Amino acid sequence: MAEKENLDKAVCSVHHMAVRDTMDILNGKWKIRIIASLSFHKKRFMELIADIDGIAAKMLSKELQELEMNGLVTRSVLNTKPITVEYELTPYGHTLKPVINEMAAWGMKHRKKVMKGSALK
Amino acid sequence: MAEKENLDKAVCSVHHMAVRDTMDILNGKWKIRIIASLSFHKKRFMELIADIDGIAAKMLSKELQELEMNGLVTRSVLNTKPITVEYELTPYGHTLKPVINEMAAWGMKHRKKVMKGSALK
């Protein structure tokens, strides 16, 4: 029984450490939203600004760089004039889709409660 | 084809809005970690502090209050001396488990890359 308890603790601990690792990659206010926005199509800088309401260009730029450094997003500069830049999820970035999809599913299910919750603020 | 494109945009938009709603509830640096920590057992304030390494008492207190306001967590004061306070996920809070579990699954799969990524910083 003490063993079972220890196993229990170990499972819980591993689980929580894994969540922490994921959150380390997805740190910052906007990363999850950026990945969600890119999970269907590649997008240009301006499209991301329009899609992610509330984000400032400075923050988008900064968090895109961090995502790129972590290998989740690629940045492609196209030879147009004026310049065009496309951001796209890498295959590695796409592995986050199940996470994003669960979030979207939860958000849709609990939309009403979310509204109520935000009204309480 | 134009219709298909519009449908595409609509699906994408709804998906992204749902993610935004979820992130509105889970705003702040620590909420997901707190919920992950509570997803197995109810815990006391000090246990949460110990479990979520790096969090300050002030932030834990603040984010727990927000989670409580949004109906995700309950706070119970026990008549012991000194006082004991237990935090527990509500049934509503438990509906976030699939989200947390996906995060944990991703973190475990990509642990090596996460390490590499953090080394790059």
Place this chain on the structure above:
DNA sequence: CGGCATCCAATTCGATACTG
């Protein structure tokens, strides 16, 4: 268009000290 640099305001975060 897609940024970066700068300055400044607002918000968030964290360490320490203190209370019931």
Place this chain on the structure above:
DNA sequence: CAGTATCGAATTGGATGCCG
């Protein structure tokens, strides 16, 4: 033990100007 108060630091945000 479970917080709150306070202060200072860090992060975030907006506005503007500039550049290729």
